[in-house]
Amino acid sequence: MKYIPLRESKKEELEAWLNKSNEILAEMKLETNPKKRRAIIHRNKSHWRNDDLLNYLKKLSDGKCWYTEARFVAEYPQLEHFRPKSCARDEDWKKCHDGYWWLAFDIENYRVSKPMPNVKKGTYFPLREPAMAVCDPDVAITRESPLFLDPVNQGDAELISFNALGQPEPCPEPAVDLCEWDKRRIEFSIKRYGLDNTELCDRRKELWVAIESMISEYATNAKRATHNDCKISKGKAEQLIIQLKKYLEPSQEFTSLISACFLSNKVGKALYPKLLTQLLAA
Structure with missing residues (x-):
């Protein structure tokens, strides 16, 4: 909600x-x-x-x-x-x-x-x-x-x-x-x-998995870019940030779940306020 x-x-x-x-x-x-x-x-x-x-x-x-x-x-x-x-x-x-x-x-x-x-x-x-x-x-x-x-x-x-199962709590x-x-x-x-409707929970779970996977991929590439000075990884990390920021746009479905997903992940929790600030400034 x-x-x-x-x-x-x-x-x-x-x-x-x-x-x-x-x-x-x-x-x-x-x-x-x-x-x-x-x-x-x-x-x-x-x-x-x-x-x-x-x-x-x-x-x-x-x-x-x-x-x-x-x-x-x-x-x-x-x-x-x-x-x-x-x-x-x-x-x-x-x-x-x-x-x-x-x-x-x-x-x-x-x-x-x-x-x-x-x-x-x-x-x-x-x-x-x-x-x-x-x-x-x-x-x-x-x-x-x-x-x-x-x-x-x-x-x-x-x-x-x-x-993470898309269930309300x-x-x-x-x-x-x-x-x-x-x-x-x-x-x-x-x-x-009807917030616990099975179809709704499945859709929210699918979204959670997609965001969590993207955050994990970002973390991997950001680490390589920092520790190995890898330009390719840096470019991938920057692209992933752009994609992750889109999930925080108000027009997205299930924004409450998206916030919960970011905040449940260590890297996501660190990124969350920064990406919100960038959105507001845009």
Whole structure:
């Protein structure tokens, strides 16, 4: 999972879309009948399928799923409501909330997803303290503590890492030691976002093997270039650096796994900050 700066992003180009969202919200707030309110949402569902909106959100992740970091290719990206708009369910699939209807057209409640994470997440939305669930649009949702990790929360995105088998796991070196709640959130999010999907793990493993092999080849050639003054090895090492740097570009798939791969290797760990600095300076 990679951090998506949705809240900090400038949204001027979506001014017309945002104005329409405010109009729909105002209409819903005036409607006290839940069934009629749901009808308003249904009638305006094309609003969150707006192409300009989807393209804007896709750009924030360089055209990748916000949950899996897999690139959108042929399939149509799905717009997922992080807080379910119609009803929310706990870990046991029991209904625990009538839904965050006032967030149905709130851009900050949207996450762009591949079909699998969207379907697996469904209307699950357990909270650490169910009694703190927000049921009123005038109450701040920040009082809630969701069980799901959220890609628009940088601290959440950094809690998940990957191993050499391409499997998701808790971050091995968190800034603060993980508590039991953190571990529950990681385990639940991996399962309900489908991050442990076999095909995804295989693709990530293949990428890990390729990067690790390239780092090893670089180390061999760099050593020969230094100790034996070998010009051919120096040239190979320089070419490998160029290739390794491309893996760190934000547009690459599975950047979280790529970072984990570099940092798990002594040579890769030394190269990682240097290559990132070069990318930022370019």
